Amino acid sequence: MSWFKKEKAPLAPIQHSRMPEGLWTKCKECSEILYTKEIVKNLNVCPKCNYHIGLSAVERAKSIFDDERFEEIETGLFSNDPLSFSDTKNYGDRLSRSKKSTGLDDAVLIARGCIDGIPVVLAAMEYGFIGGSMGVVVGEKITRAVELALEERVPLIIVSRSGGARMQEGAISLMQMAKISAALARLDDGKVPYISILTDPTTGGVTASFAMLGDVNIAEPKALIGFAGPRVIEQTIRQALPPGFQRSEYLLEHGMLDMIVERKDMRKTLGRMLRFFTQSVKPATGSGSSTETDSSTSRSRVQKEESVS
Amino acid sequence: MGMDILDFEAPLAALQKEIESLTGYPADAGKEREIARLSTKLDEMRREIYSKLTPWQTVQVARHSQRPYVLDFIEHLFTGFVEIQGDRRFGEDPAIVTGMAWFHDKPVAVIGHQKGRDTKQKIRRNFGMARPEGYRKALRVMRMADKFERPIFCFVDTPGAYPGIEAEERGQAEAIAVNIREMARIRVPIIVAVTGEGGSGGALAVAVGDEILIMEHSIYSVISPEGCAAILWKDAGRAEEAADGLKLTATDLLELGLVDRIVPEPVGGAHTAHRQTAQMLNKYLVEALERSERFSPEERVEARYQKFRRMGEVGLEVRNGS
Numbered sequence: 001m002s003w004f005k006k007e008k009a010p011l012a013p014i015q016h017s018r019m020p021e022g023l024w025t026k027c028k029e030c031s032e033i034l035y036t037k038e039i040v041k042n043l044n045v046c047p048k049c050n051y052h053i054g055l056s057a058v059e060r061a062k063s064i065f066d067d068e069r070f071e072e073i074e075t076g077l078f079s080n081d082p083l084s085f086s087d088t089k090n091y092g093d094r095l096s097r098s099k100k101s102t103g104l105d106d107a108v109l110i111a112r113g114c115i116d117g118i119p120v121v122l123a124a125m126e127y128g129f130i131g132g133s134m135g136v137v138v139g140e141k142i143t144r145a146v147e148l149a150l151e152e153r154v155p156l157i158i159v160s161r162s163g164g165a166r167m168q169e170g171a172i173s174l175m176q177m178a179k180i181s182a183a184l185a186r187l188d189d190g191k192v193p194y195i196s197i198l199t200d201p202t203t204g205g206v207t208a209s210f211a212m213l214g215d216v217n218i219a220e221p222k223a224l225i226g227f228a229g230p231r232v233i234e235q236t237i238r239q240a241l242p243p244g245f246q247r248s249e250y251l252l253e254h255g256m257l258d259m260i261v262e263r264k265d266m267r268k269t270l271g272r273m274l275r276f277f278t279q280s281v282k283p284a285t286g287s288g289s290s291t292e293t294d295s296s297t298s299r300s301r302v303q304k305e306e307s308v309s
Numbered sequence: 310m311g312m313d314i315l316d317f318e319a320p321l322a323a324l325q326k327e328i329e330s331l332t333g334y335p336a337d338a339g340k341e342r343e344i345a346r347l348s349t350k351l352d353e354m355r356r357e358i359y360s361k362l363t364p365w366q367t368v369q370v371a372r373h374s375q376r377p378y379v380l381d382f383i384e385h386l387f388t389g390f391v392e393i394q395g396d397r398r399f400g401e402d403p404a405i406v407t408g409m410a411w412f413h414d415k416p417v418a419v420i421g422h423q424k425g426r427d428t429k430q431k432i433r434r435n436f437g438m439a440r441p442e443g444y445r446k447a448l449r450v451m452r453m454a455d456k457f458e459r460p461i462f463c464f465v466d467t468p469g470a471y472p473g474i475e476a477e478e479r480g481q482a483e484a485i486a487v488n489i490r491e492m493a494r495i496r497v498p499i500i501v502a503v504t505g506e507g508g509s510g511g512a513l514a515v516a517v518g519d520e521i522l523i524m525e526h527s528i529y530s531v532i533s534p535e536g537c538a539a540i541l542w543k544d545a546g547r548a549e550e551a552a553d554g555l556k557l558t559a560t561d562l563l564e565l566g567l568v569d570r571i572v573p574e575p576v577g578g579a580h581t582a583h584r585q586t587a588q589m590l591n592k593y594l595v596e597a598l599e600r601s602e603r604f605s606p607e608e609r610v611e612a613r614y615q616k617f618r619r620m621g622e623v624g625l626e627v628r629n630g631s
């Protein structure tokens with residue numbers, strides 16, 4: 001409870017930047033060869049076609065929080081390779097390599113910080129860690145984030161970027177969908193807001209659980225979002241998919257998203273929504289009740305209902 | 310009924326054929342003795358084979374075309390079934406059957422995947438692969454059961470949610486996600502039985518319950534072995550290896566703490582004897598319901614939460630101070 005009252009901004013963690021490397025970068029969407037510095041300056045958005053290049057979890061957190069400042073929490077959780085899974089590589093080796101390359105424990109970063117002065121709990125998925133896949137660690141960390149948000153009555157934001165459940169942990173991964181969703185049911189009962197941000201790509205068990213369960217579901221432009229992967233669908237129906245299928249714009253048109261927000265507008269949009277959710281409202285005139293004047297704390301916290309203990 | 314013969318059942322089929330060839334006219338004492346001897350041998354062989362199925366063989370049994378589906382269980386375990394159809398949003402999805410029924414004279418809701426037996430039915434039921442409408446219908450019925458305080462039985466048997474254009478357009482992911490979340494706060498007992506294939510999110514969307522039973526030769530997996538092999542080895546032909554690695558059998562799942570109880574099947578698999586299978590399942594359903602009914606609604610919802618909250622603990626390593 002005390003953390004968001006701190007005058008000092010939370011500490012930014014170690015830098016594990018995964019911005020495009022090299023002098024030149026090819027846009028995956030329009031194939032344009034671009035000057036990397038130019039892309040970075042443009043928040044990793046292609047200046048030519050507006051494709052939103054994926055951000056690492058840390059870059060995402062920096063892009064969302066005030067002054068790029070946040071505190072990483074819920075660390076020290078690791079997968080012990082419960083199935084002793086091995087395909088072309090040992091799962092254990094995949095885990096070690098991903099830990100090294102991303103600087104994270106697993107495919108999600110949990111952090112707290114402020115947006116527009118309003119404290120939030122953030123879960124940002126790391127695609128560089130085995131395709132952002134969800135195993136027990138992702139499930140546990142996101143569930144803890146949900147539970148923390150509920151306990152402290154602070155809004156929750158989850159940024160999804162994931163191929164879905166992690167095959168290497170079998171049905172354990174599948175059950176994380178239920179674990180997180182059950183926690184979200186409680187958050188919902190507790191009337192604590194949850195904003196889901198879907199980025200390129202968000203598919204499988206992540207879409208079919210927490211990513212679709214926000215009070216508000218936001219997507220970045222042109223993100224691939226779906227349950228089944230496009231190749232699986234193509235193989236099943238044996239025909240080509242319509243243009244733009246499973247992209248943000250397509251989902252918006254089909255009523256599956258609340259809005260598409262460009263990266264440059266994300267913080268501002270989130271700030272406005274968070275105010276909508278958390279702003280204390282004075283009782284209508286004539287109610288005669290004496291109320292405290294709006295303090296920064298009451299403004300920035302979800303109002304606790306008396307019935308909720 | 311015409312029975313599909315699985316690869317590993319070939320020795321059984323051969324022996325069966327041998328027995329049948331002896332049963333023809335004229336009968337004599339020598340033949341009778343030989344038939345009796347071979348029949349005993351057949352039973353022993355069947356018991357032997359089914360006592361040590363490999364994961365891949367278990368997948369075959371779980372998918373057997375004669376396996377009992379929800380309508381079979383309704384026939385053998387429930388009375389007075391009244392089917393409820395449609396999601397009241399878009400359509401009716403026959404891949405999931407829902408309705409009211411009586412279980413030992415107690416009014417209950419029944420929900421389950423229906424795969425379809427012959428070609429025509431398979432197409433109508435879409436091979437048990439539900440579209441968003443199926444999941445939304447299931448949730449509608451679960452909410453009705455909650456409202457009228459009727460326990461819910463879910464029979465899970467699906468290759469997975471349907472991967473098609475219109476399913477995606479109408480929010481397959483959202484439908485599954487909402488079911489999973491809402492099942493966590495349904496206040497009446499929810500008893501789940503995985504009776505065949507527990508295919509990923511399409512199974513989980515009707516499988517968040519107080520007790521998760523799984524039949525002996527059923528599977529429950531995050532992805533099909535074929536799908537897993539296609540992704541990891543770029544070769545769907547290596548499904549057998551994937552089936553080993555995914556730990557999708559009943560015993561594996563029990564060990565991992567993801568299911569509560571294994572329901573034994575008749576020797577030779579549920580597909581050989583539907584009525585007997587149902588009878589064996591009956592006892593487990595009765596007991597599971599009894600256990601869940603001992604809770605108050607609040608306790609039940611809390612217990613269900615804690616049950617799923619703990620799932621996967623076995624794979625978690627906590628290292629503090631990092």
Ligand SMILES: [Zn+2]
Binds near residue numbers: 046048049
């Ligand atoms: Zn571009």
